[in-house]
Amino acid sequence: MTTATATTATSAPRAAKAPGASNDRSAGRSRASTIIVTGVLVLVALYFLVPIYWVVVAATKTSEDLFSTFGFWFAPNFALWDNLGQVLTYDDGIFVRWFLNSVFYAGVGAVLATYFAAAGGYALGKYRFRGNNLIFGLILGGVLVPGTATALPLFLLFSQMGLANTYWSVLIPSLVSPFGLFLCRIYAQATVDDALLEAARLDGAGELRIFQSVVLRILTPALVTVFLFQLVGIWNNYFLPLVMLADSSLYPITLGLNNWLGQVDRLPEFYQLTTGGVLLSIIPLAIAMIVLQRFWRGGLTEGSVK
Structure with a gap:
């Protein structure tokens, strides 16, 4: 009788921890999904914004600077206006x-x-x-x-x-x-x-x-x-x-x-x-x-x- 009681008392904490472990796993999966979705959205945003940024930079350059300078940064001669x-x-x-x-x-x-x-x-x-x-x-x-x-x-x-x-x-x-x-x-x-x-x-x-x-x-x-x-x-x-x-x-x-x-x-x-x-x-x-x-x-x- 004493052994059974001890066994029950020992297993009770384990049963109590099970829901918490499940919540931790769910939270981990949720964080991983959030990171993946955020990463995909960042890539999509870059896909649309990078060409616009290039157009803005290219519009500030002369024809010579357009081919002689780095494409994603401004030339010393700012010719936008x-x-x-x-x-x-x-x-x-x-x-x-x-x-x-x-x-x-x-x-x-x-x-x-x-x-x-x-x-x-x-x-x-x-x-x-x-x-x-x-x-x-x-x-x-x-x-x-x-x-x-x-x-x-x-x-x-x-x-x-x-x-x-x-x-x-x-x-x-x-x-x-x-x-x-x-x-x-x-x-x-x-x-x-x-x-x-x-x-x-x-x-x-x-x-x-x-x-x-x-x-x-x-x-x-x-x-x-x-x-x-x-x-x-x-x-x-x-x-x-x-x-x-x-x-x-x-x-x-x-x-x-x-x-x-x-x-x-x-x-x-x-x-x-x-x-x-x-x-x-x-x-x-x-x-x-x-x-x-x-x-x-x-x-x-x-x-x-x-």
Whole structure:
């Protein structure tokens, strides 16, 4: 009897230590996972930030310093302001024209594409009609089609319509965002409550007013996402303007800078123009991300419907 009691007393502390050991192992695995995830995020951040840093450094150098000094550090001769001045004044300020063209293409295209995607996504997500799933399937298929595959057919179509080599030839294709419509449909299904819509209808609001006053506010996080995707996509679009445009005064920044880069064999000074132009071209996108990131969050209307 005494031996059994002693054995029980001896084994009890061991049993009491088992949960603590399990917690230590879980904490160790959690720390290891945190370190791995942090390391991956640091590598991804470097992948995106290092090219931007190189552009900033390269824009401060002359063409000679660009190839004779270390690429990731500044040269003794700081030529940033001279380079930017040449960019803005070269060929009667053609870069300013390209910049304004990109602002027009990306700004108008992103706003209208976001609005159309919100309207289509809301309609497909909250209304029930024949062919709903078929239309959504076709749109989903449009997400899988790369823009380069449709550029040539669009050029042939716009040529027959007399719209090639005009602003419309770049702007009209930018108004369609299959991914944006897909995202807005999913978000509308998850966040737009049917009871809220019924309450608005009982108050006498029409369907268009409900969409404008209620739904667009609820879809704000999705709209900001779609807008940023469209803005970046249109701003960086190169192949469609290359196919559609022949007049250099209609070029966006991407096509104009590539035109400058193609002349570096003739005039090395175009290296300075190109690097300075690239630096100026990324500023609007950075501003858009900084300004709109505060809207890029979910749950704006959680608790609005009880």
